[in-house]
Amino acid sequence: MRYEEPVFRPPCEAGSLIIQATIGCPHNKCAFCGMYKMKKYRVRPLEEIHQDIQMARRAWGEPETVFLADGNTIAMRTDDLVQVLDYVREAFPDVRRISCYGGARFIKGRKVEDLRRLKEHGLSIVYMGLESGDDVILERVNKGATADDYVRAAEKLRAAGIELSTYVLAGLGGRERTREHALGSAATLNRMKPDYIRIRTLVFLPGFPMYDDVQSGRFVECTGREIAEETRLAGEPGRRRRAIPQRPRLQLPSDLRQAAPGQRQDAWRHRRGAGAPRQPHARPPRDHFALEPAKCTNGAWHRRCVSSAFRSRGIRSRWASWG
Numbered sequence: 001m002r003y004e005e006p007v008f009r010p011p012c013e014a015g016s017l018i019i020q021a022t023i024g025c026p027h028n029k030c031a032f033c034g035m036y037k038m039k040k041y042r043v044r045p046l047e048e049i050h051q052d053i054q055m056a057r058r059a060w061g062e063p064e065t066v067f068l069a070d071g072n073t074i075a076m077r078t079d080d081l082v083q084v085l086d087y088v089r090e091a092f093p094d095v096r097r098i099s100c101y102g103g104a105r106f107i108k109g110r111k112v113e114d115l116r117r118l119k120e121h122g123l124s125i126v127y128m129g130l131e132s133g134d135d136v137i138l139e140r141v142n143k144g145a146t147a148d149d150y151v152r153a154a155e156k157l158r159a160a161g162i163e164l165s166t167y168v169l170a171g172l173g174g175r176e177r178t179r180e181h182a183l184g185s186a187a188t189l190n191r192m193k194p195d196y197i198r199i200r201t202l203v204f205l206p207g208f209p210m211y212d213d214v215q216s217g218r219f220v221e222c223t224g225r226e227i228a229e230e231t232r233l234a235g236e237p238g239r240r241r242r243a244i245p246q247r248p249r250l251q252l253p254s255d256l257r258q259a260a261p262g263q264r265q266d267a268w269r270h271r272r273g274a275g276a277p278r279q280p281h282a283r284p285p286r287d288h289f290a291l292e293p294a295k296c297t298n299g300a301w302h303r304r305c306v307s308s309a310f311r312s313r314g315i316r317s318r319w320a321s322w323g
């Protein structure tokens with residue numbers, strides 16, 4: 001396979017074979033996105049894509065899932081995309097899922113019959129960045145689509161039987177529009193009815209168009225707590241179509257419930273058998289760790305301590321690298 005880097009994919013496509021059907025993003029103007037700024041959008045020649053799929057067949061064997069990169073492969077002509085889907089299914093007859101990124105701007109104008117053809121030829125899911133359901137924010141970040149466009153695009157995908165996974169960018173409204181961002185996104189998601197909703201947190205890196213706004217103070221970033229509050233507000237029951245039933249609260253045992261709040265700890269110790277020696281923490285088997293584990297101040301041997309100890313020494317623990 002030949003890749004024009006950098007190559008991006010949704011986290012849930014980590015195990016997928018990635019085939020670059022297009023290079024870059026045909027919109028490429030979103031102010032918070034620097035993914036494809038170094039690339040000029042083009043559709044790769046079908047022959048080249050076919051060769052890549054054949055190479056992948058020899059190198060990979062049978063992948064279960066295939067992701068068609070780059071940023072907006074849904075923008076390809078329907079006939080071409082159908083051809084690519086056929087190449088994939090011909091090379092990998094047992095493939096379980098074929099997916100790609102797709103912006104509302106490139107879906108809302110398409111005929112449902114075209115989308116249905118894509119579904120029939122194997123396109124199972126489209127990943128779409130809503131980012132925000134608030135039109136003011138969408139315009140500020142040059143998203144090129146309104147909340148209504150997203151709803152229309154989602155309706156078309158649903159009518160065609162293609163699954164939709166959509167992303168919201170927490171913090172995109174900044175401190176100024178955090179409330180509008182939360183409520184507008186919840187309202188738009190309720191209208192879109194996607195199959196999956198994923199929340200990502202906004203991060204700025206030098207070179208991103210909005211980075212200068214942050215540096216100059218034109219855009220005031222939310223703190224972590226404000227982002228948590230924004231996410232809570234968006235998911236609050238009453239703003240959903242159906243409220244999630246409240247989980248039962250943890251019930252304290254009756255003897256602890258009856259103890260005065262200040263005496264609950266004593267009651268708890270009494271319950272455990274006051275003065276009973278604490279069970280020592282078992283030390284994990286040696287081969288459980290990449291290196292000698294560190295001991296926590298409370299005498300326990302546990303992963304977090306080890307992991308952070310490794311990290312503080314600049315060594316990646318095995319489980320850190322799994323993450």
Ligand code: SF4
Nearest residue numbers: 025028029030033071
């Ligand atoms: S449409 Fe997606 S890939 Fe293209 S610039 Fe916007 S966020 Fe980036």
